[in-house]
């Protein structure tokens with residue numbers, strides 16, 4: 001199991017860790033601040049600095065069987081097995097991803113509270129982010145309504161907090177039931193809960209900013225009709 005440093009502190013930009021395994025172009029560390037691809041978010045990028053000054057780029061991070069695979073720009077020498085490395089995140093990219101992710105949760109709460117619908121999919125990348133949901137129409141006035149409400153949430157400076165809850169407790173929480181906490185595999189006993197104060201609360205493994213104020217400006221880009229009751233909204237955030 002790789003210890004997931006980013007789940008406790010999403011603001012960690014650099015960290016020290018030990019290489020526990022090298023598999024061709026990928027390394028597994030005992031702990032990492034690199035968040036893997038998954039849950040609608042793209043992978044972090046950055047650099048691994050070896051103990052002799054050598055460095056390689058992290059080109060993709062994936063999670064499999066409790067281990068985090070850091071795919072590097074080329075195969076690292078096997079002599080590095082068991083040695084310490086420094087991981088350095090592409091922070092600009094990651095921070096934008098955190099802001100986009102907190103916006104996505106805010107939108108999901110608006111959709112539920114205002115229109116009684118839920119998000120059915122979404123994909124966050126610093127270059128292009130989108131959210132899909134079941135709603136009859138997404139005309140200009142509705143997009144504007146979403147935009148205005150998101151802006152209110154941003155201006156409200158709502159705190160975003162992370163806590164860890166036992167599965168049995170989580171299954172009693174109405175907010176968590178609404179966001180389908182019961183679909184999380186049963187072998188997961190402790191759930192990570194992300195709470196945007198008075199806005200949204202759900203079990204979530206991804207990285208977020210610590211207050212909605214950090215989102216900056218929310219910018220809806222375009223909408224797409226994906227069929228009856230299926231609408232897509234592209235969006236971004238600006239400083």
Ligand SMILES: [Zn+2]
Pocket residue numbers: 039101105204205206
């Ligand atoms: Zn999320």
